[in-house]
Amino acid sequence: MAAEEEMKKKKVEIFDTEEELAVSLARKLKEPPYVGSLDWSKWHVFWLDERVVPKGHPDSNYKLAFDGFLSYVPIPVENVYAINDALPAEGAAEDYENCVRQLVTKKVVPLSTITGFPAFDLMLLGMGPDGHVASLFPGHPLLNENERWVTYIKDSPKPPPERITFTFPVINSSKYIAVVVAGPGEVEAVRKVLGSGDGDGHDSLPAGMVSAEGELTWFLDKDAASKL
Numbered sequence: 001m002a003a004e005e006e007m008k009k010k011k012v013e014i015f016d017t018e019e020e021l022a023v024s025l026a027r028k029l030k031e032p033p034y035v036g037s038l039d040w041s042k043w044h045v046f047w048l049d050e051r052v053v054p055k056g057h058p059d060s061n062y063k064l065a066f067d068g069f070l071s072y073v074p075i076p077v078e079n080v081y082a083i084n085d086a087l088p089a090e091g092a093a094e095d096y097e098n099c100v101r102q103l104v105t106k107k108v109v110p111l112s113t114i115t116g117f118p119a120f121d122l123m124l125l126g127m128g129p130d131g132h133v134a135s136l137f138p139g140h141p142l143l144n145e146n147e148r149w150v151t152y153i154k155d156s157p158k159p160p161p162e163r164i165t166f167t168f169p170v171i172n173s174s175k176y177i178a179v180v181v182a183g184p185g186e187v188e189a190v191r192k193v194l195g196s197g198d199g200d201g202h203d204s205l206p207a208g209m210v211s212a213e214g215e216l217t218w219f220l221d222k223d224a225a226s227k228l
């Protein structure tokens, strides 16, 4: 895709406070009046990446989502696809890919007509200070995985070391992606990925490799955007 066309699909929104960012992103969905206004039975929830730890562990992404969002909203439990925490990394990745494949067969998840990979409606991504997204870390061979839908890592530079993750072809087949960064910790990575013209190379960091088939929006607060 031409760089100009790619830029048209990428938006950056900067908010004065993290609270304003959260409202705009609709994280307030779990609170009245929004919580009562949605048909939650239509929601299907997946994890882009997960740490290989029990679901109740403080490092668990499932726990984070459950405590902060899922426990407040009536999404049917059968539509919440947590990663199997009884399996080791390799088995958990295979199991999760099979889960998504079954949902493709049942037509719950469509395939992208462009890439042939699953096309999720919305992905919500964070970014680490090193520019990683999901469990795709700078310089790691997993960045080049182009066959698997879900894979695993046993040497994550950020603890815990064992994780499973969606691959870039799946992430980049999404219809809409929101990358959310708040606070000063990621300011350098934000500058490298979104800043212009100092030769750092926008796509040398995993976050710079993110694109969407529909639209990619970066939601930043003032601190995160302070070097743009």
Ligand SMILES: O=C1O[C@H](COP(=O)(O)O)[C@@H](O)[C@H](O)[C@H]1O
Binding pocket: 049, 050, 051, 061, 125, 126, 127, 128, 129, 132, 133, 134, 135, 158
């Ligand atoms: O390890 C992870 O890191 C990224 C970014 O998280 P942050 O705590 O540095 O903001 C996150 O998006 C990913 O899901 C997670 O597993």
